[in-house]
Amino acid sequence: MKLxxxxxxxxxxxxxxxxxxxxxxxxxxxFGSLDYAYYAMSLGCVLLTFGINNGxxxxxxxxxxDDDLKAKKFSYYLFSSVLIAAISVISLLIIKLLWFNLQQxxxxxxxxxxxxxxxxxxxxALAHTVLTAERFSLNAKSLIIATLIIYMLxxxxxxxxxxxxxxxxxYIVLIFNVIFNVFSFVVGFCRAYTRINANQIFKLCxxxxxxxxxxxxxxxxxxxxxxxxxxxxxxxxxxGLGDFAIASRVASVLLIFNFIISFMFHPIYFxxxxxxxxxxxxxxxxxxxxxxxxxAIIIIxxxxxxxxxxxxNLHNSKIIFSIILMLGANLLTGLxxxxxxxxxxxxxxxxxxxxxxxxxxAFFLNLILINRFQLVxxxxxxxxxxxxxxxxxxxxxxxxxxxxxKTNCYAKISIAIALAYVLLYIRxxxxxxxxxxxxxxxxxVVTFTTAIKSSLRFxxxxxxxx
Numbered sequence: 001m002k003l004x005x006x007x008x009x010x011x012x013x014x015x016x017x018x019x020x021x022x023x024x025x026x027x028x029x030x031f032g033s034l035d036y037a038y039y040a041m042s043l044g045c046v047l048l049t050f051g052i053n054n055g056x057x058x059x060x061x062x063x064x065x066d067d068d069l070k071a072k073k074f075s076y077y078l079f080s081s082v083l084i085a086a087i088s089v090i091s092l093l094i095i096k097l098l099w100f101n102l103q104q105x106x107x108x109x110x111x112x113x114x115x116x117x118x119x120x121x122x123x124x125a126l127a128h129t130v131l132t133a134e135r136f137s138l139n140a141k142s143l144i145i146a147t148l149i150i151y152m153l154x155x156x157x158x159x160x161x162x163x164x165x166x167x168x169x170x171y172i173v174l175i176f177n178v179i180f181n182v183f184s185f186v187v188g189f190c191r192a193y194t195r196i197n198a199n200q201i202f203k204l205c206x207x208x209x210x211x212x213x214x215x216x217x218x219x220x221x222x223x224x225x226x227x228x229x230x231x232x233x234x235x236x237x238x239x240g241l242g243d244f245a246i247a248s249r250v251a252s253v254l255l256i257f258n259f260i261i262s263f264m265f266h267p268i269y270f271x272x273x274x275x276x277x278x279x280x281x282x283x284x285x286x287x288x289x290x291x292x293x294x295x296a297i298i299i300i301x302x303x304x305x306x307x308x309x310x311x312x313n314l315h316n317s318k319i320i321f322s323i324i325l326m327l328g329a330n331l332l333t334g335l336x337x338x339x340x341x342x343x344x345x346x347x348x349x350x351x352x353x354x355x356x357x358x359x360x361x362a363f364f365l366n367l368i369l370i371n372r373f374q375l376v377x378x379x380x381x382x383x384x385x386x387x388x389x390x391x392x393x394x395x396x397x398x399x400x401x402x403x404x405x406k407t408n409c410y411a412k413i414s415i416a417i418a419l420a421y422v423l424l425y426i427r428x429x430x431x432x433x434x435x436x437x438x439x440x441x442x443x444x445v446v447t448f449t450t451a452i453k454s455s456l457r458f459x460x461x462x463x464x465x466x
Contacts, residue, residue, distance in 0.1 A: 010147050011131070012252075012259045018155070019249045025162055026170055032242030033107040034170045035249070036230045037117060041124035043223035047091070048084045048125040051216035052076070053132040055208030070194045073137050075204040077189050080129040088122050105231050107241060113171055120174045123181035130188040142191075149184045217352035225355075225362045225385055229378035232366040240375040243319050247379065251326035254296055258334040261289055265337065286338055293331040297324055318375045325379035332386040339397035350396055358389040 015038070022031050056076040095102060103111060110117050127150045134143040154176040161176075162168050233241045265285060301320050362385040369377030 008135075008259060008263070009256065010151055012256050014151050015249045015252045016256070019246065021155070021159075022173075023246070025158070025168060028242030028246070029107075029239075030109060030170050030242075032245045033109040034173060035245030036107050036227075036234065036241065037110060037120060037170075037174065039223070039227045039230060040117070041121045043220070043227055044121035045125045045128040046216070046219040046223050048087045048122065049080050049129060050083050050087070050209070051212045051219050052080060052083065052205075052208040053128065053212075054215045054219070055210070055212040056132060057136050058211045059204070059207050069137060070192070071196045071200055072204055073133050074192045074194045074196055075201045076133055076208065077129065077192050078201065079205040079208065081126070081185075081189070084122060084125050084129075088118075092118065104235050107234050107238070109170065113174075116171060116174050116178070119178045123178040123185075126185035127181035130184045133188060133192065142188075146184050146188065149180050149187075154180050215352070217349075218355045221352075221355035221359045224359045225382070228359070228362045228366050229370075229382055232363075232370045233375075233378055236367075236370045237374045240370075240378070243375050244322065244378055247319050247322035247375075248326055250300075251323050251330055254293060254327060254330050254334075257292060258330065258337070261285070261334070262337045282338065289334060289338070290331075293327060293334070297327050300324070300327070321376050322379035325376070325383040329379075329383045329386040332383075332390040335390055336393050339394045351393060354389055354392050354396070358385055361385050361388055 022034060026034065056072070059072065106114075106117075127146075130146050131143070131150065134146050154173070157176045157180075158168065158173055161172050229244060230241060233244055300323060304320055362381060365381035365384055366378060369381045371377070373380060
């Protein structure tokens with residue numbers, strides 16, 4: 001279990017860890033293009049596999065359906081590879097017909113080698129298949145090895161190439177990723193091979209499709225929402241793509257925190273949600289989650305201003321505002337895991353509908369706000385979209401759930417503190433000196449006090465669970 005958690009942590013930390021490395025190797029514009037390719041690949045992982053990883057995750061360990069785990073694993077590899085090949089061909093034909101119109105939505109740097117971008121996206125889908133297969137086969141050693149091959153070896157190869165050549169382009173990064181992604185899939189496929197009849201393959205794949213379909217809308221929508229800001233920046237404000245990538249990846253530091261909380265909370269939720277003591281545990285963890293985010297929103301602008309004095313000019317203040325907005329969006333995304341609306345009713349289409357509408361909202365807001373506020377507009381569009389998704393998500397979850405869960409005062413205090421700080425920060429045009437010392441000290445005292453109280457409550461509740 002520890003190795004599996006470590007693998008997932010590497011995946012979550014990858015966008016953040018690569019920031020200083022890639023900014024050292026490449027220009028900000030090149031880094032923005034690389035970030036664009038990464039999120040395009042994330043969308044491709046869902047579309048090219050039709051999201052069947054969710055179906056495999058649901059049925060892989062269900063022995064009441066089929067107790068032959070090897071057959072399930074190989075059928076998943078086989079079906080996934082067929083889907084990736086078929087959907088890739090169809091997608092390429094469509095892209096070829098629309099290529100003239102699509103070029104304006106792709107960064108100029110990536111247009112020089114469009115075929116490499118395609119291979120990168122397809123290989124990403126293959127690598128995603130490997131990670132899913134190994135994770136839900138409970139093969140921890142194979143999972144950690146696959147993770148290292150897919151994420152760490154390409155980085156190591158890029159560093160070696162930079163040392164040898166002293167100057168590299170982002171295409172080197174894409175090439176190494178393609179090589180190691182394909183290698184991991186070939187090895188995983190060969191190791192998973194087992195004798196299985198066609199009828200058994202058909203039955204298993206049919207289950208994967210049936211269960212994955214409602215979740216597919218959510219997964220595609222999430223990927224499109226993350227990509228939408230980058231698409232519209234490419235078209236409307238290309239010089240902001242690199243700044244947006246930096247802001248997004250700095251804000252992703254708390255996505256690691258989201259993962260840790262989710263990894264710990266979900267098993268407890270499904271095991272103890274009907275117990276009376278669960279409500280107290282939920283409130284303490286919920287409040288701690290809020291406070292950590294709000295404290296990050298307060299402290300990050302100060303850290304940046306103190307460590308990098310040149311961040312007090314208008315351009316870099318926009319980056320800080322964008323980081324704050326993206327932290328808010330990540331907070332809203334994290335709140336959804338506490339309500340688990342997707343699990344309220346198995347195969348519910350309601351959450352899929354909410355996210356699908358959210359994509360339309362995201363595209364509309366990016367079009368309007370980027371034209372008006374450029375970089376900050378993209379961050380504001382992301383935050384507003386997630387707010388409009390999370391509100392009905394939580395409402396639906398509470399409506400169908402037997403436990404009517406409500407927060408305590410700590411979370412509300414934290415929101416008020418963070419909001420007050422951000423408003424004062426904006427009023428001071430990005431200068432922390434604009435905040436009265438007394439108010440600032442009060443914010444810190446109250447935040448730490450509530451954090452300590454909630455942490456103690458969470459510690460006591462967690463001890464009773466474990």
